Structure formats: C-alpha cells, structure tokens
Amino acid sequence: MKLSRQFPLNALRVFEAAARLLSFTKAGEELGLTQTAVSYQIKLLEDTIGEPLFLRRPRQVILTDAGERLAPKISQAFETIGDAIASTRSQSDGTLIIHTTATFASRWLAHHIGTFQLENPHIAVRMETSQETIDFSKTEADVAIRSSKSGIWPGLRSHFMMKSHFTPMLNPKLAESVGGINHPADLLKVRIIDASDPWWRLWFLAAGVTEIDLAARPTSRFGGIQAFEAAAAIAGHGVAILKPEFYTDDVALGRLYQPFDLLASDGSDYWFAYPETRRNSPKIRAFREFMRKMMPTFRD
Amino acid sequence: MKLSRQFPLNALRVFEAAARLLSFTKAGEELGLTQTAVSYQIKLLEDTIGEPLFLRRPRQVILTDAGERLAPKISQAFETIGDAIASTRSQSDGTLIIHTTATFASRWLAHHIGTFQLENPHIAVRMETSQETIDFSKTEADVAIRSSKSGIWPGLRSHFMMKSHFTPMLNPKLAESVGGINHPADLLKVRIIDASDPWWRLWFLAAGVTEIDLAARPTSRFGGIQAFEAAAAIAGHGVAILKPEFYTDDVALGRLYQPFDLLASDGSDYWFAYPETRRNSPKIRAFREFMRKMMPTFRD
DNA sequence: CTGCATGGATCAAGAGGACTTATCCATGAA
C-alpha cells in the first residue's frame, strides 16, 4: 500500500500551515499549492484521524478543539524536522572529506591546505588516505585524488591536476661522496632505493640507459610508497625515484638533490574526482576552485 | 509544484525506518513497501539534502556521518507526530459534544445522561443547546438532537426517537380552584400560557373544539420555549401545552397535572442525528446504543 | 439593497510520482 495512505504526512504539513494561518487559501500560497489542494488534503487528514479539525465558516475557517490540540504539536514536529535537515545540510556542508594517497597528502595537501582553510574558515577538512581507488557509494568521501592513466570513471567528474612524472633524487652529500652524479650511469655508484619500483626502468629507458639489470642490484623495498622511499633518500641511504614537485622543499633545504632535468612518466597522471551529481555542492565547488588556483596544471 | 517535491516527508519516514533498522529490506517490511521503494525514496532524500545518508556495503547499509546526525532528530519528530495524532484521536474520542434543544436537554438528557456516563466513564459529555438546527461543518458537534418533520438531512444519518405530541398541563391546585378540568372547554377557565403557541390550535382541533378565538385571549408569551411555559404552569400561572414525556417527574411530584389523555401532534418528531461519515466513531456508537436502550421508541 | 470581493467546496480530467515486478550484481557462508 502507498505510504501516504497509512500516514498522510503531506496532509499534516498542509494542516500545519492552515492551522497557523487560519486560512486554506493563505496556506496554499505559502506551500505553493492551490486552495483546492489544501481543502483536499485537510479533508483527507480529517478522514484518517476521524475527527473534524476545522469548522468551515463563511470566509474563514476556525480550529475545532481537536485541531487546536493537534496543531501546536505538529508545528513543533515540523520545526524539528526542518532544523534537523538544515543542520545536517550545513554541518555536512561544513566538512569536506578528502580521500587521497599518502604521498599527495603529505607532500602537497599538507603544505597547501592551510590556504584553503584560511579562505574557507567554515569548512572543516577531514583527510583520509588510502592506496586503492575508492568507491564513493561505499566510502564516505566528498572528493578523491588519485593517480590514474585516464581519469575517466563512470558517474564521476574528474579534473586533470598534474602529470605523474618522476626523476632520481638523492641526498646531495651522498652525491658528493661518490664524486658527483653527472651521467645517468653514475647513479649506479649508489644504492638504488627500491630498484623493483617500475619507475626506475622507465626512467633509465628515457635516459637511454638500457643495459642495466636492476633486478640484480642490491635494493631496499618500500612497496612503491613514495613517501617511504623519499625518507630513505633524504637519510642518505641511496637514490630514490620521486616526483620532484613533491620535494621542492627538501631540495631547497639541501636535503635532496635532483641531478637531472630529465623526467619520465608511466602514463599515469594525478586526477581530482567527485561524484558528478554533487558537482554543485558548495564545499566541493570551493575545493575545486582552490585546486584550480593552486595547481597551475589544473584542467576542467 | 508538488509538496512532496519541496519537502520529501514520505522519504523521511522511510529514512527513519531504514536508519533504525539499518536495512532497506526490513524497513520496507515495516512500512509495507518493497525494498525497491525504500531504495528509491532514500535516493530521493539524498538528492534533496545533497548528501549521501547511507553507505551501500554489500549485504548491509551503514549510516554516513550526515545520516547519523539526521536520524535521531527525525525519529523524534515522527514520534512527536505519532503521539500528537494518537492523543488527538483519543482525547477527541473522549469528549462527546451533543447539540440539543434546551427542553430536551433539561427534561430528558439531564435525567438520563448520568447512566451514560456510568456506562462510559472515559467519555466526557459536553452539552450545547441551540434552537436552530445546526450544520455539522460549521458547528463543533458530534451528535445533534432536533425536532423535525422528516428526519432527513443530506450527509447525516438520523434515528427516530419519539413523536413530538403534546397536551395541556397545569398545576393540580389551579385545576381544583376552578372546579376541575373535565372537558376541553374547561381549560378556558384558566389562563392559557402562550396562546400564540401553534400547538394550542392543533390540540383544540384534535379535541374537536373549533370555535375558540385563541388570539383574543389573555396570554403570556414565551416564544415557544417549552421549558419556560412549563415553569409558568408549575408555578400555577395557567395551563401550558407540553410534551408529557418530559414532565413525568413533575406529574409524580404533584406539581403538574395532565387532565386529558388526548395528545396532538404538529407532525414534527424528535430525531437523533450525526454525520454519516462518522457513524463508526466509538463515542457516537456508544451514545447511539445508549439512546437505543433508554428510549423505547428509538428506531434505526 | 445591490453588487463585489473573499474564502471555501465540489467536480472532472490529467500529469507525474510512488510503487511494483523482473532482473542483475556483489558478497559471505556452507
């Protein structure tokens, strides 16, 4: 059976307005309905309650005792509902949940999010990190930042943020200790941090160095988590293959050194995504504009 | 625009159940809907709020932060509404508003209503008196007792209660003071209380007395309000034309005397009426059964 | 008193929204 039959909520909504305004016509105006509709709904409600709620006097309606008793409680209930929805909406509007990779979070977001918060003091940011790409219907998140080749996901709108290119980086002291890194082959003088990282092969390929057996080399394995590899490189344990955009600070502080301008790419890029249906949500819109401003390579 | 669009109350109702049971299927069962309908309504609500309320995990749904915040308030609001309706219904069920004539109220109801209240202790009785026939849509009333010729009113169900016949009555001492009232013509020895009352003409007609010019006689006028005429008769001011059923007490107490068995009628009868649509209302049903029992001439 | 404005009731017709049925999919359990 139809729910509205068992529990005529819309009729109650109409009743509330009519009882407050003591006029079917005015109630209709307030609710965007015709007077006819109001009359119909009130009668419906009276039928289900089994009591008349209004006395129909010419040119005015007045509440019966039953109506008089019912009205204030109904008003209050709808006020509760209205408040609840409004506060849910505003509180949710007030919290932006960002899902991103650990590296992007620590290397880019952590440095820039302060600006976003200064510009949007009413939006709290909650950051979640995960390696896997998330499903917005299964995970509580407003936006996600992921590395991917295409940036096309069904139901999601996505924006290109930056190319995911990489280059070897190491502690400058380590470079000096082996007499400097002037040619790609010089890299082999130091330990390769996680030589199993597929990026290495791609970079050496781009550099024209093909005859290296990376698999044979001593290596430290970090499961491809860039942040760990970077930490090892900073500590002088070897040379890591990193995204230089993420380590400009470390370069400036002399903790890392990028020996070559050459950048290689595995074809993946960084994308920013959110559900298509929520593209106009204020907080998502605000974050999108922030990203557009802060990231020169951002594209619609 | 449709009200349910602006304010998806039914969707909220569904959400409330789903949030409480943490299952769309169970919510559907509770509300008498299919799981599909629940899914549809929840999505509708999420669209209007602009926030996901549930995370769809395989074989279970869980509330998002937003849903978690919304649910308790909505539950409470619906509880308020449910209580309000229930209490309106029960309180209204608990008060029976009877509209009747002053005479019937004072002469019959007042004597018998105690029995009704003993039998129905949870029903409070409110009595309103009025001369005019009332309009249930304009006057707050559950049942009405009226004198009328046909007992047929559109939209009302009515029951015949008693014939509205009448006969002269006077204080026995007054009767003695004129040597007794043995023939209709003897009535002319005493003052006729409200000779302008049309009942007198009808009664004399029934008694075969035609050659009386009532208009010419000294009279007291009470506007046809029987209770006033009766009071005057009891006080010994003259003879009144009354419904004997209403004055059995006064006859028993020796305050009134009915000299003739002859009863005349103007064709009106006493009817008991209420809106057809409310015939099954418990309080109306209770009162109808009471009337049926107390009034031998009651007819369906 | 007459005519107008106001506010509600009633009616028929039609739109569109709320459901249903059928089907599919993913997962956890046996």
Next chain:
DNA sequence: TTCATGGATAAGTCCTCTTGATCCATGCAG
C-alpha cells in the same frame, strides 16, 4: 562452488494529487 542475502536498476502501471473551472455563502461598500 553454489546458495542465500541485500541492494541497485529499468520499465511499466496505477492512482494520488493537482489543476482549473464553477458554484455558493457571506461581509462590506456604496
């Protein structure tokens, strides 16, 4: 693996609800 569970999706149906027209009663102004 197969089955059971719980939800999503698509398409179609039914009927609630809205609309617009019309009518009625009353209060008010002239």
